[in-house]
Amino acid sequence: MKAFKWSSTFTFALSMIVFLTTVLIGCSSGSTPSSSSPSSSAPAAKSDSGKQTTLKFWYPASDELVITQVKNVVAKFEQENPNIKVELTTIPFKDYFQKLSVAYSGGIAPDIHGLGFGQLISTVDQNKYMDLNKFIQADKWQGKDDMFPSILKAGQWNGGQYGLLMPEIRPMEWRKDFFKEAGLDPEKPPTTLDEIFDYAEKLKVVKDGKTVRAGIDLQTGNGEQSYLSLLLLLGKDIYDDKGNPTFDSSESIQLVEKMVKLFKNGAIIAANQQDPNGTPFQNSLAALSFSSSPSLAVLQKAVGAEKVGWALPPKGPTGKQTALMLGTFLTMAKTTKSPDEAWKFIKFWFDKNNLYDFTLKTGFVPPLKSVKDQYVKAAPENAVIFQAMDDARGYGPSQYWDVNVKYLRLALEQAYNGLKPVDQALKENAQKAREELKTK
Template sequence: MNTLTLRFKKQEEIGLKMLKRVLSVILLLTVFLTGCSANGSGSNASDKQGSGKPTTIKFWYPASDDLVITEVKKVVAKFEQENPTIKVELTTIPFKDYTQKLSIAYSGGIAPDVHGLGFGQLISTVDQNKYINMSKFIEADQWQGKDDIFPNILKAGQWNGGQYGLLMPEIRPMEWRKDFFKEAGLDTEKPPATLEELFDYAEKLKVVKDQKTVRAGIDLSVTNGEQAYLSLLLLLGKDIYDENGNPTFDSPESIQLVEKMVKLFKDGAVINSDGLDPNGTPFRNSLAAIGFSSSPSLAILQKGVGADKIGWSLPPKGPNGTRTSLMLGTFMTMSKSTKYADESWKFIKFWYDKDNLYNFSLVTGYVPPFKSVKDQYVKVAPENEVIFQAMEDARGYSPSKYWDVNVKYLRLALEQSYTGFKPVDQALKENAQKARDEIKTK
């Protein structure tokens, strides 16, 4: 047998040994994986029993404010202390990056077990079969929180009869700076009573130095400004799309409203700002006299400048007496791909324990959605009575899988209008048509 033949024979023997080892590893992995649950039932015997280690659930939460993040960490720590067999791996992400990162995680098959979702994100993606219907857990536990939550808050997270999200609402009535009102010679206890008066006050409250606005009369975001716009549009009894998701933001009422908003901007009563700025809105940063900021943002401002300087009331009346407040907030939901559904639900239920959420709300400014704690919440901070009054006539985005299409083109239309790139009516009409055209292709 020559040297070449011996070399090939030796390589063949080595190859057979390596193949046997690979097959052995594959067999062991098969046995291991067969013993693991992959059906979303929440049981994983290998993790819980074999290793003796606690089950780890991944929890993503959209936030950039240190105040909110600190309170989220406290809830997680308390849960882990009371549930030593479950570990919560917390990741906080600013809202401006959150939607994209969450979408990538779902596409890559690495979605967190539990995560927060903005109001629009849930209602526009719930039909994509990403989230678990929590109704079965609510019914199995006979969860009392279901009957304690305000009905419109509970309904906000429902889709086709299922409960896909539980909302931590943040209501947006009107707030104003009493100290800035006093500087402008206005009654500190009398905010604008009508929509027309609101625009008049915005002009009176602006502060311009060296032809530059150093403080806005009203907080209206120029970039990503759909929320401030919607706060005003609701007072006209209008919406940005109809029940079928088709855009209506090019209505005559909307065009007239945006023209007034743009005039304020050109007159220096509005500061060029981004509605997704992680550092907060102009109102929160004491750069605007009137705003429709989120209640968590208002809580942060109160701690910074003093609650006595902040006025808080229902929105001004629209032409027909409408005083509807914008309601947004953060939904808590569960990924359908989770292997730990039972543990995930246990964490969500803990989060929505009325005492836990009450304490969280007191610090962060979110509104406790439970009827049973309303009086207690108002007693601690009487100004919060306005929030519960507003909740009686508050609404968020209507459920629609075309929410993202409408918001995308509405944002573009508003920015084109503010910057003068296009006349207001042209910007709104052209972008509404683009939204209709895109919806037809879906």
């Protein structure tokens, strides 16, 4: 069945109607607890001058574990700053960026909001976000020197600091109990890229011709993140330092051919990376994964930490064990009418005491050097996280991130679903990306 093609004007208008309706419903007595802070129903506090300050804060999340901890940060901030009220809205990642874009277009952007790793850099030149350098410098914020340089740099663009990153790392994770069932040593995960594919075949569980548990969790929809976790082990990336697509390289084609073969053999369950209910590994439907550290924290709580193993990614041909690092930025809208209060909240969020508590409970990685030792002592797997950080990479800074990811997603979906041969899907979509970049 072919999808209808709406005009961009109609789509924007419809999105505005849906968004504004959602906002009005959220402000009514029927709003759900997950869309607001614990004190959202209370009247906003006033300062000594009688002036009332309210900050709107949007955060991308669907896991209740993360949402609860975000609410706790908001509640603690409001307690310590009674003259500032924070209106929290949490939105699943699959809907988040579209709703945020509509809010900016409609002039109703939140004062502070989260952004995904690639989303910040790909939209920073649209003049939406506040350069935080002036606050950092005026405040002589010590957190800047405490933050790991690579993580601080992730939010920089053309000399500006447009976001502060709460990173998450993606080492190799596996289910020890599923390894035992398959007759594999639960303490020995794959150590090479070839072994990953070998283990995936051995770990799949098929009943009555249907896969009921995948050998490995590689998402077939919006699946560029799990693909990139494997591609980095080959020393390759999806685009070069100028933003030109490279996902049609011979190494990438060979890798995707192996991934598609696993899917055809039933070692992969069809899944969407942005499913708010989680991926197969998060739902105990896969034995191996490169899941995010926050989602892993949720899984440990559900099945028991003793059943989940963590290790550095397997070695690629060059011997490197490069892990994918993504995360969530905190960013201030340039249109905010309360920039000082917004900075006060961001600074509070990255205070080392608040940060330690948040990361320990959610699985995010503390970006401050002063927290590392305490964090590692709290749980043995945290040592793996920081070891993986020594050789970790996120998306390269590029305003063309969205173009490359759009066509890469399409190529992977065409290959998985057998709509086109792997090499044709990757090459044609890489060429479409190059053609679109010429118009930028």
